[in-house]
Amino acid sequence: MTQERLNRRSLLRAGGGIGLAALGLGYGAGAASAAVSASPRFDLTKPSYDLFRHKPLHDDTVQQSFAFDSVNKRLFVAQRRNGTDTKAGDLCITQLDFAGNYVSYMHLSGFGHGVSFGVEPRGSESWLWTEVDANSNGYGTRLGRFKFVKGGSLSHTSSAITKYSPVSGAVEYTCSIDPVYDNMAVRHHKDGAKYIAVYAMADAKAGDFSSPKAYFKQPSIPGTAQGYTTYGQYLYYLTGNAYSASNPVPGNAELTSVNLNTGAITQGPVLTKAGGTLEFREPEGLAIYRTNAGQSRLFLGFASGAAGDRRSNLFYKNVLV
Template identity: 65%
Template sequence: MVRLSIAAFVALAASLVSAVVPNSPRFDLSKPSYDLFRHKTLHDDTVQQGFAFDNVNRRLFVAQRRNGATAASGDLCITQLDFSGKYLGHMHLTGFGHGVSFGAQADGSATYLWTEVDANKNGYGQQLARFKFVNGKTLSKSSSSLKKYKPVAAGTEHTCAVDTVNNRLVVRYQKSGGKHIAVYSLAAATKGDFSAPLANFTQPLPATKGKSFQGYTAYGRYLYLLWGDSYDASNGVLNSQVASVDMNTGRVTQGPVITRAGSTLSFREPEGMALYRTADGQVRLFMGFASGKAGDRRSNLFYKNAMV
């Protein structure tokens, strides 16, 4: 009979327990949305994509394709705004990806961004990068100031979001012809350790009746997903939808629910989701929308704060 030491037994027992995302409240997607700002100008004049908050240093960043870049180039502009939508600065990224989602992480008074990098022929990043936001700087995908990660070895595309309240990195990756979600401790991911995901599952609702996938984020136990098309693409029909998913089961908990946030905007294309907790402790689920005419696209952010 094989006898295990106490330490070995504890290690074996731990390995047999499935990691889980701790329980948390959930946003009620049927409740109204509120404005943070409307019609704000970014550094470049293209449609916004994802956006992210540094919850410690109270900063906001918005991604968009760089002016003049092709969809396959992966060339992005990251604009920093204040919470009234005033322009504060920008960075340019060359060969990174599409920008559908990214994350921000405080490191003292500095903000480090987590983005996709190494755009493939379709313009989507094959792995992740972490780098310091420096106003006015241009980074290429081969810059020595980047730290690169490939959380899922078999994944062919990676994007991410940050649960800014619980300090977790949420990774959406392509594998075996479908999209999957994995959740990691942000501290462990920063060290390059992706060995112990809290959750790892196939994304439900890969498409909602042909609507474009437009963003995701997470708060605690729940993942939030956004789909929809601009009024130009939908012939004026409001078709933006949101849904929540229990990351411990991979099953939909609410939705898809039509969101009317910013329904009167011109163009109105849903673009990005992010999480933020205010200084007084209110947790907000944000959705972004692009508005305006070609050559003068604008940024619009709305949030939900009702919980169940």
């Protein structure tokens, strides 16, 4: 480790989690080398299997994303809060067990849209990494890190949140954590386009965003973006819309994989028929989990149910090539 990097980390810790970008030390597009370790990838053409279907969340709105605490065996699902404006950035995080049974919730005010988030296990606690400080369109303008508290309520102005601005000039952020390869992917809006940065979790937890493992402009992928996650060397995207007269069964939910070291599409888009018999069926979220037996799984989320009674559904793929 160089002295320059040590000095930057010390400065970040002293600044209470202020990102390098906020200090004027950010990097530009294409400045980072691609150095994500080689790994197998999920074959998106293989079948999907059920974890659970049609489970209620704390609020009755459509789920937006989900994430696992793989150490403490917890599942969290993000959704817009009941009765709030879609541009307010008010979220509800529901905790479920792995059978889809309700455990608890936490309300977040002024955070963002909930497209993607991550969970960092800290001993017996689960700490969430989400977007925060919603703009006028309801999307978070920074990343925030905070402890999940059962039944808690947190405002975006709370001092309990450590905030980061990893990329200079970026105006919107979301993230996803790969618990197997211990990386964090940060998707952000910059210069009119979406970019992906990948960091070692050890660096992210230290507040050091100076040395991304990969950084590239998101390739063109057709469809409505509904979630993303990473596993090793590959990024996975979920796109699509709910069933409708113009989008009948089997729908248009598709999966695409991207090589993090090149920024190029590896496989897809591939139509997924997971949960094909669901009522409504809107694709919502991707996440990675590894079982106790060592099987890695790519999880796909879908919302189901009637308006005013939306439900959560999770499926997974497990074939690596």
